[in-house]
Every structure is written in C-alpha cells, then in structure tokens.
Amino acid sequence: MEDVRIGVFVCDCGSNIAGFLDVPKVVEYAKTLPHVVFAKENLYSCSETGITEIKDSIKEHALTRVVVASCTPRTHEPTFRLACEEAGVNPFYFEMVNIREQCSWVHMQSREDATNKAKDLVRIGVAKAALLDAQEFIVVNVNRKALVIGGGIAGLTAAIALSRRGFEVVLVEKEKELGGRLNDLNRLYPYGVKASELIGGKIKEATSSPLIEIHTSSVIKNVRGYVGNYEVDIETGEQDVHVSCGIIIVATGASVLEPKGLYNYNGRNIITQVELERRLQKGKIKADGIVMIQCVGARTEERNYCSRTCCMTAVKNASLLKEKMPDTKVFVLYQDMQCYGVEGEALFRKAKEMGVIFVNYDPDNPPVVGKKSVKVYHQLMGREMEIECDLVVLSTPMIPREDTDALSRLLRVPRDENGFFLEAHVKLRPLDFATDGIYLCGSAHWPADTRESISQALGAVSRASIHLARGSVKVDPIVSTLEDEDLCKGCGLCAALCPYGAIEIIDTPKGKKAGMISVACKGCGVCGATCYHRAIKMNHFTDEQVSAQIAAVVGK
Amino acid sequence: MILDAFLCGIDGVLILGCKDGECHYVTGNMEAKNKIDMTSRLLRIIGIDQNRIYFGQLSSAEGNRFVELAENFTKRIKEIGPLGTEIKEDKEGLKFRLEAVKAAVEGEKLRWVIGKKTEFMGIGNKYGEIFTRHEMDRLLDGLIMDEVAVREMQLLLQERPLSVKQISERLKIPSNRVLRYIAGLRRKGVVGLERVDGTSPLYGLQE
Numbered sequence: 001m002e003d004v005r006i007g008v009f010v011c012d013c014g015s016n017i018a019g020f021l022d023v024p025k026v027v028e029y030a031k032t033l034p035h036v037v038f039a040k041e042n043l044y045s046c047s048e049t050g051i052t053e054i055k056d057s058i059k060e061h062a063l064t065r066v067v068v069a070s071c072t073p074r075t076h077e078p079t080f081r082l083a084c085e086e087a088g089v090n091p092f093y094f095e096m097v098n099i100r101e102q103c104s105w106v107h108m109q110s111r112e113d114a115t116n117k118a119k120d121l122v123r124i125g126v127a128k129a130a131l132l133d134a135q136e137f138i139v140v141n142v143n144r145k146a147l148v149i150g151g152g153i154a155g156l157t158a159a160i161a162l163s164r165r166g167f168e169v170v171l172v173e174k175e176k177e178l179g180g181r182l183n184d185l186n187r188l189y190p191y192g193v194k195a196s197e198l199i200g201g202k203i204k205e206a207t208s209s210p211l212i213e214i215h216t217s218s219v220i221k222n223v224r225g226y227v228g229n230y231e232v233d234i235e236t237g238e239q240d241v242h243v244s245c246g247i248i249i250v251a252t253g254a255s256v257l258e259p260k261g262l263y264n265y266n267g268r269n270i271i272t273q274v275e276l277e278r279r280l281q282k283g284k285i286k287a288d289g290i291v292m293i294q295c296v297g298a299r300t301e302e303r304n305y306c307s308r309t310c311c312m313t314a315v316k317n318a319s320l321l322k323e324k325m326p327d328t329k330v331f332v333l334y335q336d337m338q339c340y341g342v343e344g345e346a347l348f349r350k351a352k353e354m355g356v357i358f359v360n361y362d363p364d365n366p367p368v369v370g371k372k373s374v375k376v377y378h379q380l381m382g383r384e385m386e387i388e389c390d391l392v393v394l395s396t397p398m399i400p401r402e403d404t405d406a407l408s409r410l411l412r413v414p415r416d417e418n419g420f421f422l423e424a425h426v427k428l429r430p431l432d433f434a435t436d437g438i439y440l441c442g443s444a445h446w447p448a449d450t451r452e453s454i455s456q457a458l459g460a461v462s463r464a465s466i467h468l469a470r471g472s473v474k475v476d477p478i479v480s481t482l483e484d485e486d487l488c489k490g491c492g493l494c495a496a497l498c499p500y501g502a503i504e505i506i507d508t509p510k511g512k513k514a515g516m517i518s519v520a521c522k523g524c525g526v527c528g529a530t531c532y533h534r535a536i537k538m539n540h541f542t543d544e545q546v547s548a549q550i551a552a553v554v555g556k
Numbered sequence: 557m558i559l560d561a562f563l564c565g566i567d568g569v570l571i572l573g574c575k576d577g578e579c580h581y582v583t584g585n586m587e588a589k590n591k592i593d594m595t596s597r598l599l600r601i602i603g604i605d606q607n608r609i610y611f612g613q614l615s616s617a618e619g620n621r622f623v624e625l626a627e628n629f630t631k632r633i634k635e636i637g638p639l640g641t642e643i644k645e646d647k648e649g650l651k652f653r654l655e656a657v658k659a660a661v662e663g664e665k666l667r668w669v670i671g672k673k674t675e676f677m678g679i680g681n682k683y684g685e686i687f688t689r690h691e692m693d694r695l696l697d698g699l700i701m702d703e704v705a706v707r708e709m710q711l712l713l714q715e716r717p718l719s720v721k722q723i724s725e726r727l728k729i730p731s732n733r734v735l736r737y738i739a740g741l742r743r744k745g746v747v748g749l750e751r752v753d754g755t756s757p758l759y760g761l762q763e
Binding site for chain 2: 414434493496497499500522524525526529530531532534543546547550551553554555
C-alpha cells in the first residue's frame with residue numbers, strides 16, 4: 001500500500017469557530033491520529049493565505065491526503081479540491097469536516113464540549129481520508145438532436161425554439177393533426193386571441209422548418225440510453241422510425257374530464273366548457289339563460305386537486321356570451337374563484353360589471369340540474385334559489401392522459417399522486433425530471449393555461465440547451481460502480497430500484513451483468529445498499545470508508 | 557452499517573431523512589425507511605429493544621425539531637441502558653446474535669423482499685396482487701424469524717458440525733424447526749451430512 005500522509009487544517013473562521021472552541025487543542029489532537037503527519041491552524045482556510053498555506057504544506061510535507069475542518073462542504077469543498085489538484089494531489093483525496101455549522105455554531109454555550117466534539121469529528125474525517133480513492137471526472141459526449149413528445153402548444157413552442165437555436169428536432173404527435181387542445185378552443189384569455197390563429201402560426205412555422213422532423217399518428221415504443229445518448233423507437237403506423245437524440249422534452253399535455261353521470265350531463269343542453277368553446281368557434285349559440293357550474297369532478301375525494309384554468313375559462317366564456325347576447329342571463333356557480341394575476345383579476349371584475357352573476361355554492365350541498373332550471377342554495381341569502389336556463393355548462397378539470405403511465409415507464413420518470421408527471425424539484429428544478437436529459441412542460445405536468453405552457457416550454461428548451469450547446473456532460477465521479485463483475489449475477493434488483501434509470505442489465509460474455517451508466521447516476525446509493533453480492537461500490541462512500549468512520553466514532 | 561454500529565458497541569442509532577416525497581434522491585428515503593423498519597424488526601427477534609433504532613423525518617429547515625428528536629432519542633437510549641441489558645446474553649452471545657442479524661440483512665432473501673416492498677404495496681406483484689401493510693408486515697415477520705434462525709445456524713456450524721438436538725439446545729429453537737431449516741439448507745447445498753455420531757447425524761457447512 002502507498003504511504004498515506006494526511007495533513008489536517010483546522011480553520012478558525014475568524015471567531016466563528018475559534019471563538020467557541022479551542023482550535024489549538026484540536027490541532028494538537030489531530031497530530032496524534034493515525035497517518036496524520038502534519039496539522040495546522042488557519043485563520044481562514046478558504047482565504048488566499050489559507051489556500052497558499054495548504055498548497056505549500058502539501059509540497060513541504062509530501063502530503064497525499066488533505067482534511068480541512070471548517071464549514072459545510074456546500075461552501076468551500078470545490079475551493080479546497082481545486083487547491084489539492086493544483087498542488088498535485090487528486091481532488092478526491094480531500095475530505096472536509098464540518099466544525100462550524102455542526103459544532104461551534106450550535107454549541108456556543110459549552111466550549112469544552114464543543115472542543116471535544118470537534119476532536120471526534122476530525123477523528124472520523126481522518127479515518128475516512130486514510131481510505132479515500134483517487135477519482136477522475138466523467139465526461140460524455142452529447143448528441144445534439146432533440147426529441148419532443150407532444151405536438152400541442154407546449155411541444156410546438158419547444159420544437160420551434162430549439163430549431164431557432166439551430167438544433168435538429170424530432171417532434172412526435174399521437175394524433176393525426178398537430179395542435180393538441182388548442183384545436184378545440186375558441187379565444188384565449190386574457191387578450192381574446194383566436195386559438196386557431198396562435199396554433200396555426202406555430203404549426204406553419206414547425207412544418208416549414210427544415211430542422212424539425214414531424215411524425216404524426218405516432219407513439220413512442222421504446223426508449224434506451226441516458227443523457228446525451230438516448231435511443232428511441234417510434235411507431236408511426238407505417239414503418240417504425242429510430243431516433244438517436246441527446247435530450248427529450250415531454251409535452252404530452254392532458255385530457256379533459258368527461259363528466260359522465262354528473263349533473264345530468266348529456267352533451268346537448270348540458271355540456272362541458274370544451275363543447276361550449278367548439279360551439280363558440282362556429283358562432284352558433286342561442287340561449288336566454290346560461291348556468292356554468294365550476295369544479296365538476298374536481299376537488300373531490302377522487303380528484304382532490306384544483307385544475308386552475310377552469311375558473312378563468314368560465315370568466316372568459318361568460319364574458320364572451322354576455323358581449324354577444326347582452327339580454328341572456330349568465331350565472332357562474334362556484335366554490336372558490338381562482339383568477340390569479342393582474343389580468344385574471346381584471347377580467348373577473350369586468351365580467352361582474354357586464355352582469356355575469358357569480359353564486360357561491362357549498363360542495364356538501366351542490367347545485368341540482370333540472371330540465372329547464374338549476375337549483376342552488378345561496379349561502380349568503382340563506383335560501384335556495386332556482387335559476388331558469390336553457391344551457392348548462394360544466395367546468396371539468398384536466399386529467400392526466402391515459403397513456404401517461406405507459407410513457408412514464410418507458411422514460412423511467414415518476415408521476416405524482418394524481419397521475420401527472422412529477423418534476424425533479426418543485427422550486428429548484430421545476431422543468432427537469434430527476435433523470436438527466438429529460439424535461440417537462442405544459443399540462444403533462446399539471447393543468448396549465450396557454451401562457452404557462454408557452455413559458456414552460458421555453459424554459460424547458462433553455463434547460464435542455466445547456467447540454468445541447470455544450471456538446472458534452474461532465475459529472476462528479478461520486479457514483480456507483482460495478483467493482484467486481486464476477487460477483488454480479490445479473491439479478492436486476494439494483495436496476496429495478498434505481499430511480500434514475502442509470503443501471504441496465506446487459507449481456508456480456510460472462511452472462512447477464514449490471515451495466516452502470518455513470519453519467520446518469522446521482523450517487524444515491526440505493527443499488528449499493530441492495531446488492532447482496534457486494535458487487536457494487538459507491539465511489540467516495542465505500543463500505544470500508546463508512547465502516548471506518550463508524551468505528552472511529554467509538555474508537556477514541 | 558447500522559449493525560456495524562451496534563457491533564462497535566454503540567447503544568442507539570438515530571437516522572434522519574427528509575419527509576415522504578421530498579427526498580433529493582426521489583425514492584431514497586422510502587427505501588431507507590423500509591430497510592430501517594426491517595432492521596428494527598430483526599433486533600426485536602433477537603430480543604434487542606427496537607427503540608434503539610429510530611428513523612426520523614424532517615426538513616432541513618426544522619432546527620427545533622432536530623434538537624427535539626436528538627434529545628428525546630438520547631433520553632430514550634439512556635433509559636434503556638447500554639446495549640444488551642435487555643437480553644440474557646453475555647458479550648459473546650450478543651455479538652453472535654448481531655452477526656447473524658447482519659448476515660440476514662445482507663442476504664439475498666431480505667434484500668429482495670425489501671427491494672420489492674414499495675412495488676408490492678403500490679402496483680402489486682407479478683399477478684397484480686396488492687399487499688396491505690398488515691399482510692406485508694406479517695410476511696416480513698415470518699421471513700425474518702426464519703432468516704435469523706438460519707443465519708444463526710450457519711454461524712454455529714462454522715465452528716464444527718452439530719446434530720439437530722445440539723443446534724436446538726444452543727439456539728433455543730424447537731428441534732422440528734431446526735430440522736426444517738436443515739432440510740432447506742441441504743437442498744441449497746449450503747449444509748450437508750458430515751458424519752453420524754452414534755445414532756444422531758451431524759451436519760456441517762459445505763465448501
């Protein structure tokens with residue numbers, strides 16, 4: 001075994017650490033630990049001076065491992081790794097010990113205990129440092145072609161944006177025609193733009209772009225690969241098409257709930273908002289009284305979410321009807337109105353001014369639709385009212401498309417409790433999937449209106465463009481590796497549990513084995529913790545390293 | 557790793573993870589929860605207080621809750637006392653039992669069951685049968701009891717070949733159960749008939 005020479009640097013962090021524990025004592029203690037040949041106190045380890053001290057000490061004392069006891073690795077781990085690299089030590093021969101957030105800051109009242117805890121933490125860090133392995137960064141080339149699944153407003157926007165940046169795009173649409181939901185809509189809030197004009201323009205640009213290859217009446221049949229190198233089979237009805245691409249954008253949209261059995265829905269005089277939009281497109285509507293009912297089949301036990309867009313749809317359509325037929329009475333029966341944003345509020349106010357009547361109903365005592373009227377209990381007046389009408393419009397929620405489940409399995413990406421696709425992080429990565437190189441936009445994620453779908457599509461394109469423009473992906477080598485191929489029996493449990501699709505079972509001359517796709521791996525360790533043949537190793541968090549740390553907890 | 561800690565003489569292991577659905581690694585906290593649940597069941601089988609393991613779920617913004625969890629856990633462990641006070645075993649006996657548990661959690665059978673737990677309880681097994689929590693727990697407890705006993709037997713047989721009666725006495729397991737386990741291990745070729753001592757056959761580990 002090579003000579004392990006560990007250097008320990010204990011940071012004062014001004015008074016942040018030195019003010020609450022005895023740093024010189026910790027330094028003296030570090031010198032007594034196995035393999036430690038040098039230990040030093042720094043005023044600020046991360047400062048220019050501190051870094052120089054570390055680099056000089058590496059050379060002077062021929063250090064092969066470096067431990068810095070200071071703050072959280074979140075702040076300066078990259079700084080110290082770089083310092084090691086510049087001084088000729090592999091950056092992964094570095095270990096950081098947190099004696100600030102996890103010690104001095106939380107034990108300000110007890111100097112002696114804090115000092116002892118810092119000693120413990122340094123001992124644990126040194127135990128790991130002695131067993132560290134050198135690592136190299138992983139670099140993979142990225143295929144600069146993109147695949148967009150779904151040819152509605154989100155998918156078309158994404159495909160066009162990508163093509164304008166000069167990337168080749170393959171667009172796959174399940175239906176015969178491009179356009180998606182917008183084909184059924186009349187005018188769009190807030191500015192009353194005709195849906196057909198907006199979507200028509202997009203379709204025209206997409207179909208005339210030489211960079212966009214469009215497959216309609218086509219579905220995804222098979223997906224293999226990982227970020228930068230996806231291999232996708234598309235079933236087109238005629239001949240299957242194979243596409244190699246670097247990234248995938250999912251823009252499959254949503255369906256709208258058909259309210260079968262709800263409020264005597266019949267599709268003739270009791271219709272949905274979508275059916276109303278189609279009639280408005282044709283301009284054929286005659287009615288003296290119209291009642292819209294909100295939250296039909298939404299915010300129920302079965303479907304407890306709010307579809308967000310239906311309130312504004314009702315406000316928009318009620319205003320349009322009132323504009324066309326000022327003498328027609330228009331009622332909107334609602335639980336809560338969701339009219340977010342400046343324009344939404346303004347439209348809501350305008351609808352009221354125009355004479356649309358909004359009546360709040362209690363979900364426990366919902367409206368009753370009769371032959372020529374709707375009965376509703378008016379909560380403010382405290383009595384039931386009967387509204388005469390010849391058209392009832394039901395606002396139903398968007399629901400996940402039926403094939404969402406199948407697609408989520410093909411792409412190995414998760415869905416939420418309602419069946420919509422689930423993003424990697426609600427705030428930090430809202431348009432990414434947890435799996436690298438796959439992105440999400442539009443109503444496939446959550447009911448979104450046209451504006452939101454467009455901005456999400458542009459956002460997803462911008463995220464995807466990072467990989468496409470760079471042409472390569474560089475990832476931390478803190479990933480799982482198949483350390484011993486002979487031990488692996490190809491049972492597939494690790495592949496089944498991997499949340500990132502980073503393991504596939506491959507045929508090798510030695511039989512079935514786990515194939516680790518390092519670039520797709522996030523280093524979560526589920527595979528390593530599940531392999532009962534001990535064939536999988538977690539780089540930088542090996543069993544030996546962690547066991548040594550545990551032993552060091554008690555081994556004073 | 558948890559068992560390594562106990563084998564090192566640590567009295568309690570507190571594991572903290574994010575809340576359900578908030579794991580940075582998507583499903584990591586669920587997997588951890590399943591594994592930790594199983595490990596505490598295993599400890600209970602060998603007579604160790606299962607409160608020595610605790611899986612707490614909180615977000616990184618809940619400093620007060622962290623302090624509360626850590627303090628309560630420390631208090632609870634102090635009440636239970638040093639590892640092993642709750643069982644009638646000496647240090648060697650305790651180590652033996654913990655080694656058997658460690659072998660069980662590292663073994664194929666339990667790792668498959670735990671690995672498939674979420675799937676079985678969510679979308680069902682190969683035949684589409686969905687397991688309720690109760691069914692899953694019962695299945696687990698049965699499996700765990702067998703696994704620990706089998707691992708203990710294997711550890712015991714590492715020393716020297718023994719008869720069913722001897723194993724039964726050493727492990728305090730009824731001889732009919734020992735016989736059943738021996739039969740299973742013989743089928744797999746792990747254990748074989750070593751020699752016959754008088755009228756009782758002695759079994760040993762196969763190479």
